[in-house]
Amino acid sequence: MKNIKIAIGSDHAGYELKEEIKQKLQEFFFEYYDFGTYDKTRVDYPVIARDIASRVAEGSFDRGIIVCGSGIGVSITANKTPGIRAANCNDIYCAKMSRRHNNANILALGGRVLGVDLAGEIVKTWLETEFEGERHQKRIDMIE
Numbered sequence: 001m002k003n004i005k006i007a008i009g010s011d012h013a014g015y016e017l018k019e020e021i022k023q024k025l026q027e028f029f030f031e032y033y034d035f036g037t038y039d040k041t042r043v044d045y046p047v048i049a050r051d052i053a054s055r056v057a058e059g060s061f062d063r064g065i066i067v068c069g070s071g072i073g074v075s076i077t078a079n080k081t082p083g084i085r086a087a088n089c090n091d092i093y094c095a096k097m098s099r100r101h102n103n104a105n106i107l108a109l110g111g112r113v114l115g116v117d118l119a120g121e122i123v124k125t126w127l128e129t130e131f132e133g134e135r136h137q138k139r140i141d142m143i144e
Contacts, residue, residue: 004127006032007061009052011045011074014067014111017119021065021109024120030127033061049077049086049108056105057083064106065123075108085143090114095122099129101136 006025010018015037025032035051037043045068052064064086066074071088078086086106087098090113098104107126109119 004030004062005060006030006127007035007052007055007064008032008066009035009048009064010037010067010111011048011069012037012040012042013045013069014074014109015040017109017111017114017116018065018067020116021067021119021123024123028124028127032065045073046077049074050081053078053081053084053086053106057081062105063127065109066106067109067111069110069112071108071110071113075106078106078108083144085140089122089126091118092121092125095126096129099126100132101139103131103136103140 008018036048049066052066055061056064066078068074075086075088078084084106085102085104086108087104088108089095089098
């Protein structure tokens with residue numbers, strides 16, 4: 001599973017957590033590419049979320065991680081892109097279930113909501129959890 005390509009991005013409110021997550025991804029040996037923002041200068045989260053979502057939807061990246069202040073705005077924006085199933089996860093259980101049952105391909109996180117250690121565990125769990133398919137695939141098809 002470690003050979004998946006991850007697109008990561010944030011707005012200014014999620015910048016610090018995004019930088020910490022990048023370090024965790026390196027520790028976990030996951031390949032990623034950072035699509036910004038690259039500092040705390042104010043930026044509109046829909047621009048970043050739409051960019052990450054389009055890259056995942058077109059298949060350039062297997063999964064995406066997007067961070068804003070709460071994770072809500074980026075998840076709403078990403079979910080406007082056909083083929084994207086973005087999950088805003090604030091705990092490990094939701095991260096696991098978003099993959100097992102919903103085959104989420106984007107993880108949304110809140111930089112003002114999560115601590116670094118918990119965010120790292122959420123990311124690790126989300127990346128390592130497989131989609132169960134079967135009865136859940138029917139529901140994914142209904143979403144699409």
